[in-house]
Amino acid sequence: xxxxxxSFFFVFLLTALPWTRTLDAKKTVICxxxxxxxxxxxxxxxxxxxxxxxxxSAIKVAEAPSSANSPTLFGTVSIADDPLTxxxxxxxKEVGRAQGLYSSAAQQEVGLLMTLTYVFTAGKFxxxxxxxVGKNSIMNKVRELPVVGGTGAFRFARGYALAxxxxxxxxxxxxxxxxxxxxx
Ligand SMILES: *[C@@H]1O[C@H](CO)[C@@H](O)[C@H](O)[C@H]1NC(C)=O
Ligand SMILES: *[C@@H]1O[C@H](CO)[C@@H](O)[C@H](O)[C@H]1NC(C)=O
Numbered sequence: 001x002x003x004x005x006x007s008f009f010f011v012f013l014l015t016a017l018p019w020t021r022t023l024d025a026k027k028t029v030i031c032x033x034x035x036x037x038x039x040x041x042x043x044x045x046x047x048x049x050x051x052x053x054x055x056x057s058a059i060k061v062a063e064a065p066s067s068a069n070s071p072t073l074f075g076t077v078s079i080a081d082d083p084l085t086x087x088x089x090x091x092x093k094e095v096g097r098a099q100g101l102y103s104s105a106a107q108q109e110v111g112l113l114m115t116l117t118y119v120f121t122a123g124k125f126x127x128x129x130x131x132x133v134g135k136n137s138i139m140n141k142v143r144e145l146p147v148v149g150g151t152g153a154f155r156f157a158r159g160y161a162l163a164x165x166x167x168x169x170x171x172x173x174x175x176x177x178x179x180x181x182x183x184x
Contacts, residue, residue: 040183041153043125045084045095046166047176057082058102072110077103084118088166088175096120102136112136114145118180128152130182132161138174141165147182157184 050057057080064075084096100116114136119129129152134145143163150157159182168174 038183040181041125043178043180043182045086045178045180046088046092047098047163047174047178048083048085048090049080049172049174049176050082051078051172053173067104070104070107072106072108073104074107075104077101080116084120084178088177090175093122095122105135106137110138112138125153128154130154130157130159130180136163138165147180150182150184154182154184157182159183 048057051059058078059080060076060078062077063073067073067075079101080098082098083090083094084098086093086095096119098116098118100114102112102114102116105111105113112135113133115133117129117131120126128150130147130150132145133148136143136145141164145161145163147157147159147161159180161181162179164177166175166177
């Protein structure tokens with residue numbers, strides 16, 4: 001009996017009209033502040049992923065016992081702090097860093113799960129960042145990756161990146177061109 005009246009009390013709370021109104025009102029305010037001032041920004045940069053040499057920018061931190069025998073290196077996890085530059089030339093102006101993890105998450109192709117924050121360190125977006133999470137089938141000419149959020153100028157960001165390998169060697173170092181389209 002006591003339990004029953006407690007349940008009725010919660011059902012009453014959840015369905016009470018003032019509660020619903022409050023939620024709706026908050027939603028409207030969020031939209032007034034942010035939905036009307038959205039802009040679309042397009043940014044192009046080059047991502048330098050260096051896994052060899054004295055100063056690698058991406059390092060393997062984990063793998064499964066079977067990863068070394070997998071043709072797709074399934075199960076390996078790397079941490080990257082990769083420079084982003086204005087042109088494909090590694091000596092060109094650095095405009096940001098891609099920091100985070102990528103892991104080999106496909107067994108039938110070389111497919112990475114990218115979970116990286118792209119932090120801009122120069123120009124108009126200095127200090128702002130976008131987060132990209134998604135599948136990167138690195139053998140494909142063009143890969144589309146979702147932008148799932150951001151900070152600073154890119155608060156509430158959503159969008160996509162088109163990534164295309166500009167250069168790669170046979171040990172896995174690569175320079176990848178990114179075209180970002182972001183609504184924020
Ligand atoms: C980017 O912002 C940081 C922190 O505010 C500042 O120290 C740095 O000089 C800025 N860099 C450029 C290239 O504007
Ligand atoms: C990125 O944009 C440039 C300039 O518009 C274009 O030449 C290039 O093909 C684009 N790359 C991708 C992967 O979409």
